[in-house]
Amino acid sequence: MTPEAAKQDKHTFVLNMGPQHPSTHGVMRVILEMDGEHILEPEPVLGYGHRIQEKMGEARPWPGFMPNTSRMDYLSAMIYNHGYVSLIERMTGIEVPRRAEFIRVITDELNRIQSHLLWLGAFLLDLGAFTPIMYTFDDREQILDILEDVTGSRLTYCYHRVGGVARDIDEKFVERTRAFIARLRSRFKPIYYDLVTSNIIFIKRVKDVVSFTPELARRYGLTGPPLRSTGISYDIRKNEPYSIYPEFDFEVPVGTKGDCLEVYNIRVAEMEQSLRIIEQALDRLPEGPFRNKIPRKVKLPQGDATFSVETARGELTYYLVSDGSDVPYRLKIRVPSFSNLSVLQELCRNMLLSDLVMSLGTLDLVIPEIDR
């Protein structure tokens, strides 16, 4: 019986997936109207992890929001820090030393690789492949150790500061990062390519499963690797460059077909590009101060400003309206996972249940970021 026929006959049932479900990667609930194994209507329910992050930003002086920025998308914490400090710098005109910009880019890209590695493991876990997550976690731990040594924290870094970064990096950091670059590069082919990318069973499973089209992507404001898999080359680091990204030579991997395999390939290629950026930044790392002295109480000038950065999941935009005091009047955060989730309903209609799990994995949703 086709799904349409089933709908007329009303031989359908409702299946509740989540809020506690391993493949929703957090507390998200999807109400599924099912016909056997086919989904007639998926309906995501949000808000289980809502923590009034935006309101918290509007209720205290702007430096007090710094720790919160790490706690929305816990996998791109560094990039979230970067976006917020850059927004304040844009509003107040505070200068950043050149060395600090380099440190920011290096830590951002390490954070991005870390996020993609976790995604790689978790995505394959969703498909039922258990082994790869062991290898990705091994590599990811290396990054966390490097970042812990300089920031003091493994996940919620709170490392970038307005006017620089909290602590300078040393020779040990540079050495360890270089060793990590060599290590990860030497593992792409013998481990990830042989074990996963070239595996015919994996390819047959993920090929042609979801179809992101450019039209769909534009309609829903899709962002990040799913957007780039449709052939639209849109990366904030290239299209609306911030920090010192224009100085580096890197490519934005773009796909053509917009299926799961394409998104997978893009994320793996992005890791390689991030390694390239880190390598160039380490080579050109200038000497000098890592943090400018800023006055103790900095008021935000009246008006508004936005700042966008490219997180591991796509475009993140901060929008701040100020009434002239040091407490933001309105702080709006537009997160990539939210716009990526909005596509789910249309994308997964008439799909198999196991394919929905895969689509959720492909979109790489971080639920606390959606709920904020």
Place this chain on the structure above:
Amino acid sequence: MNEYFSDLFSGAKSLLVGLSVTIREMFKPVVTVQYPREKLEITPNFRGHTELVKDPETGTHKCISCMMCQKECPSDCIRVKGEKREGVKGLALVSYSLDFTKCSLCGTCVEVCPTAALEYSQEYELAGYSSDEFRFDLLKRLEER
């Protein structure tokens, strides 16, 4: 039919390739640590909860009760009490309470401290039976150290 067997063959081949990766890795050194029995050394830069710094010269803390940390704390989890005492410049510290249940470990207090009287603790194994166990009196902790 031909396609069916070629699929079967290529599938089996990829499985063997994957298996060779895992077998190769099996003979590499173990990277995991048997946690409660074995412990890794943590970095000296680790950002735990705060402690008062013990000044080696005076044998006590360096806090001048200026309330900077209390004012700047975004989570409002620090309470500093000081009083005027004879012979002490500024205010003498009476109690320094840190409500670790609310702390978000951002490190703002350590950064704003004008006398560098605060440092990060290296403690990471924090578990207790009630939330009262995490309302620290840092002055008492310093004396016990």
